[in-house]
Amino acid sequence: MSVTVRVPAKVNVQLAVGGARADGFHDLANVFLAVGLYDEVTVTPADRLRITCSGPDAHQVPLDHSNLAARAALALAGRSGRSADVHIHIAKDIPVAGGMAGGSADGAGALLACDELWGLGTPRDELLAICAELGSDVPFSLIGGAALGTGRGEQLTPLEVGGTFHWVFALADGGLSTPAVYGEFDRLWEGREVPVPEASPELTEALRLGDATALAETVGNDLQPAALSLFPSLRQTLTAGGEGGALAALVSGSGPTTAFLAKDAESAESVAEALLASDTCRSVRVALAPAPGATVVAPAV
Structure with a gap:
């Protein structure tokens, strides 16, 4: 019994950056565009939370609880009053540490996969709120397409795209x-x-x-x-x-x-x-x- 979620990379077609805020973040006008390079995140019931990874540069991916996929599983489990006892396998195809939101994609993928595996049916708005807690790029990894991200990038307004x-x-x-x-x-x-x-x-x-x-x-x-x-x-x-x-x-x-x-x-x-x-x-x-x-x-x- 497992669930696999495919999640895309992104390119920032515009990344306008403001000055540093008191919290250390920067206000952004960040126009995201999801591109057809994908990671696949598979979650399977297990006796404890663990992460494995395969694919290009997989050795650079952290396999502890600092990984956004692990943090996503823990966050959703905490909200639903259960243990995050799953094996998360990440099949990498998005470049690692390349500015294309590969780690954020894995977080969004694990969140959706766990929600499906556990049959929670969490509303999309709640999933997006969890994504925003995990990181600035994670919400866009969940919705894809094109969007304007404001705040630190987590407040999304979908944008229309008229072609390829x-x-x-x-x-x-x-x-x-x-x-x-x-x-x-x-x-x-x-x-x-x-x-x-x-x-x-x-x-x-x-x-x-x-x-x-x-x-x-x-x-x-x-x-x-x-x-x-x-x-x-x-x-x-x-x-x-x-x-x-x-x-x-x-x-x-x-x-x-x-x-x-x-x-x-x-x-x-x-x-x-x-x-x-x-x-x-x-x-x-x-x-x-x-x-x-x-x-x-x-x-x-």
Whole structure:
């Protein structure tokens, strides 16, 4: 008896970052777009809570209770008055520590899988509230599609997407800590007033129309200078993708994965080939967006 949930990666087509708040977080205008790279999270009854992981870079995934999947199971169990006695297996395909919300995806996947396994039928609003307690990106991993995240990113407004967007992702050799990138953002802005983050109307309209060219003209990531400061070689990757024909090139979230928007499927393959030939990244992935959020693909039987 087990439940498997498939959950997508994300790219931030706009990440506008405000100054540090008193609680240490930053106010954001974060336009999420779910992309078709997925982890699968399977939960099975067990005598205690334990986590296993397989797939690319699985050795980098924590297998203790710091893992968001474990924290999700514990949070839901606590609310329902039961023990979180499950084996959680994560089949990784989302890059680890790559700025694509792989850990957040696993948290959302485990939450939905446990809810299904235990037959709780928790209302979506309550699941989203638990997600927000777990982390800023976790709620979006649950709903997928496209959304504007405000607050620290957890307050979501779904956005309409009028077409399919073609993306290429270049995976770096190494990782970046999200707290370290935000810390570098604060250092780079020290002594200056950080603008209030606002979503671009032109960008949300480009999403609504499904217009890749218009979207390319409006994407942006306020964390990119900080990521490049900590990981300077990413500049070469961004340049290689641009020269390979990408409409837009940016660091994905806090990095170090870099994202490239392509005109169509043929262009995406050309960009991918150029990136591989440049020897500026360790691997390349091509994916479509938007993608659905956390979805039960193998229900309890």
